[in-house]
Each structure stands twice: as structure tokens, then as C-alpha cells.
Amino acid sequence: MIDYSTEAETLRILRAHAENAEHNDRPAAESLEALRKTGVFALRTPREYGGAWADAETVARCLTDLGRACPSTAWIAGTCVTSKNITAKCFPDAVVSEIFTDPDALLCGTGVPAGQGERVPGGVRVNGRWPNVSGCEDAAWAGFALLIDGELSFAVVPAADLTIERTWHMAGMRATGSHTLVAEDLLVSEERVASAERLAAGNPFAFGDLMLYAMTALGPVVGAAQGALDAINAMFASDRKPFMTAYSRMGESPGARHWLAEATHLVNRAENTMLAVAREADTAELSEADNARLHMALADAGRDCRAAVERMLDLHGASGFHNANVLQRYWRDVAVASRHPHLNPYLATETFGTGLAQHHAPRA
Structure with a gap:
């Protein structure tokens, strides 16, 4: 279960190692051990294997707190949530008990069916390349989607059975180590492959599950925006002043106070939106219309975070982009992570608008 008594120390460790983790394109070992x-x-x-089986709101709050210290490490914790949810719902008891023997094992995974499987004596022969698998260098197990006879399936294997190509070279979220997993003629036992029928029975992509997965993307983004706001609040508490003005400190400027208020409001609104969506997902049976509406809200929260950080950079000025300034790292992380498909604003708008149009269409 989650030990909240060590949370402050965990966040201190994440902050202390965030910069080096980014340089290494990989989470710091000290940070991963702290999360474990x-x-x-x-x-x-x-729960029967010693875990929390946390709901969407709990996941959102936890990942937001972590993202405030190190968004990339929070992101890896989120992908572990997604992978474990799919594993628990779609695999037989023997596989589930093997994987969850260590309740704190790190899992990575991807739902992109970038591989092919062929049924052979002894299991399924797998070949494929799965890009953007966060935390793959440190995970104990890896889950991935693949096609078998043209049907979507999902496999879970020890991460050591796969090859890693270090292909993650991004402007932000660098420390997620989201490299490419490669399988070449990998024989996977039958019980470690969830068929299309088993996926349908486990239903890990129900609307409520999709909201849980969305929290794993948005939580680190909101946390990163909060971390950036921490840096700006520290600047207001210092003797820093707006350059080329007669003000003696930032708080004397009405314009600076206005921008600070707007940035704080946007960050708070993003968090409140996220938590409201999470609570609804945890307590209600969601329909397709609900799913569209809630994804629209989540996309708005992501945009609020981006807008807030832009105002913070206006307040800080060009020095906020110095490589040694934590603000630019949060800015890059928010810019990249808020564009995850779960938070895609134009597709969310498209889906929401399509539903509205269908609702108001004339009846035959």
C-alpha cells in the first residue's frame, strides 16, 4: 500500500535527481527506488496481491504530486498503472499471480499493435517494434499489443526477453526513457498472450478504464505546471524585480500580480477539472456521450497547463530558458506531455461535436 508518511522524502529525492535523469534520458535509480x-x-x-488497486482520483492525485517534483518519473509511474490494469483484467490467474508476486514491480507497455504474432507449437511467435515505451529500461515486465490473424491481442513478457533501441530523443519528458522495444522471433507461451476474446471479456478499454489511463497522462502534466508555479512563487518571494523598471520587486508591479493570478488560476482550474473527471469516472457508469464530454474537459485542462506556463515564462523573462533554470524543463515537459493522445484537443472537440450533432439531428 502507499506509504504517505515518506512522501516528502520521496519528492525531495525526485527533485534532487530530475536534472541528471533528463541528461541520461532515463529515470534516476534513486527516484525509482523511492517510488518502489x-x-x-x-x-x-x-489488493489480493498486496497492492492498492487505486481508483482514478487517487492515481490522479498521486501522479500530480510526483509530477510537481519530476514529471518524467511520474509519467513512468502512470504507465505502470495502465500496464497493471490491463494485465490484471485480461490474463489467467497463473500469469497474474506470477507477475504480481512482487506487488511493487515496475511494468511498462504500449497499446499500439506494432507487432505480429503467429501461432506455433508451444505458443506464439512474435516479431515487432514498439516505439515510445516509457520506463522500458527499468521495467521487470513489458506488455504490448500485437495482431494475431488480424485480431488485436496483448502479450506480457519479462522485459529482459526484448531488445531495447534507444530512440527517445525529445524536447521534453526526456527522462521517461520512452525507447523502442524489439521482438525478433520471440516465442511467447500461450498463457502470456491475451486473445481478442480474452480482451473483450476483460474489457480493459471500457470508458471508465480510459479515464483512468487519461489520469496517467494528465496527472504529471498538472504536477509539472504546479512545479513551474513553485518556481515563480519563489521568484516573487525573492528580491528579483522586473528588469528595466523602477519597481524594487516583482510583487510591486500590478501587471506582474495580474499575470501571477492568471497563471495560478489556470493551474488550479486544470487540477480541479482533472479531479472532477476522475471522481465522475470512479462513481458513475459512463456512456459514449460521457466519454466524449470528459475527454473534452481533460483536453481543456492540458491547454490550461500550457497557457499557465506561458504566463510564468513571461513573468520570468528570457532567463527562464537558461538550461540551468528548472522553469524551462517544466515548460518543455508540459509542452510534450500535454500533447499525448489522451489529451488531444482537436480530436476531443471533433468527437464531442459529432455527438452533439447526432443528438440534435432530425428524427426520421
Whole structure:
């Protein structure tokens, strides 16, 4: 279970190692160990195996707190939530008990069916390349989607059975280590492959599950925006003043106070939107219309975070982009992570608008 008594120390460790993690394109070992000890990797481990099986709101709050210190490490914790949810719902008891023997094991995964499987004696022969798999260099297990006879399936294997190509070279979220997993003629036992029928029975992509997965993307983004706001608030508490003005400190400027208020409001609104969506997902049976409406809200929250950080950079000025300034790292992380498909604003608008048009269409 999550040990909240060690949360402050965990966040201190994440902050201390965030810069080096980015330089290495990989989470710091110290940060991963802190999350493991705190129970973060057991957020979506089933309770019968010693985990929390946390709901969407709990996941959102936890990842937001972590993202405030290191968005990339929070992101990896989120992908572990997604992978464990799919594993727990879609695999037989023997596989589930093997994987969750260690409730704090780190799982990575991807739902992109970038591989092919062929049924052979002894299991399924797998070939494929899965890009953008966060945390793959440090995970114990890897889950991935693939096609078998043209049908969507999902496999889970020890991460050591796969090859890693270090292809993650991005402007932001660098420390997620979201490299490419490669399988070449990998024989996977039958029980470690969830068929299309088993996926349908487990239903890991129901609307409520999709909202849980969205929290794993938005939580680190909101946390990163909060981390940026921490840096700006520290600047207002210092003797820093607006350059080329007669003000002696930032708080004397009405314009600076206005921008600070707007940035704070946007960050708070993003968090409140996220938590409201999470609570609805946890307490209600969601329909297709609900799913469209809630994804629209989540996309708005992501845009609020981007807008807030832009105002913070206006307040800080060009020095905020110095490589040694934490603000530019949060800015890059928000810019990249808020454009995850779960938070895509134009597709969310398209889906929401399509539903509205269908609702108001004339009846025959």
C-alpha cells in the first residue's frame, strides 16, 4: 500500500535527481527506488496481491504530486498503472499471480499493435517494434499489443526477453526513457498472450478504464505546471524585480500580480477539472456521450497547463530558458506531455461535436 508518511522524502529525492535523469534520458535509480518503497508502483496492483488497486482520483492525485517534483518519473509511474490494469483484467490467474508476486514491480507497455504474432507449437511467435515505451529500461515486465490473424491481442513478457533501441530523443519528458522495444522471433507461451476474446471479456478499454489511463497522462502534466508555479512563487518571494523598471520587486508591479493570478488560476482550474473527471469516472457508469464530454474537459485542462506556463515564462523573462533554470524543463515537459493522445484537443472537440450533432439531428 502507499506509504504517505515518506512522501516528502520521496519528492525531495525526485527533485534532487530530475536534472541528471533528463541528461541520461532515463529515470534516476534513486527516484525509482523511492517510488518502489513508497508503494507507488503498487497503485494498480490488485489488493489480493498486496497492492492498492487505486481508483482514478487517487492515481490522479498521486501522479500530480510526483509530477510537481519530476514529471518524467511520474509519467513512468502512470504507465505502470495502465500496464497493471490491463494485465490484471485480461490474463489467467497463473500469469497474474506470477507477475504480481512482487506487488511493487515496475511494468511498462504500449497499446499500439506494432507487432505480429503467429501461432506455433508451444505458443506464439512474435516479431515487432514498439516505439515510445516509457520506463522500458527499468521495467521487470513489458506488455504490448500485437495482431494475431488480424485480431488485436496483448502479450506480457519479462522485459529482459526484448531488445531495447534507444530512440527517445525529445524536447521534453526526456527522462521517461520512452525507447523502442524489439521482438525478433520471440516465442511467447500461450498463457502470456491475451486473445481478442480474452480482451473483450476483460474489457480493459471500457470508458471508465480510459479515464483512468487519461489520469496517467494528465496527472504529471498538472504536477509539472504546479512545479513551474513553485518556481515563480519563489521568484516573487525573492528580491528579483522586473528588469528595466523602477519597481524594487516583482510583487510591486500590478501587471506582474495580474499575470501571477492568471497563471495560478489556470493551474488550479486544470487540477480541479482533472479531479472532477476522475471522481465522475470512479462513481458513475459512463456512456459514449460521457466519454466524449470528459475527454473534452481533460483536453481543456492540458491547454490550461500550457497557457499557465506561458504566463510564468513571461513573468520570468528570457532567463527562464537558461538550461540551468528548472522553469524551462517544466515548460518543455508540459509542452510534450500535454500533447499525448489522451489529451488531444482537436480530436476531443471533433468527437464531442459529432455527438452533439447526432443528438440534435432530425428524427426520421
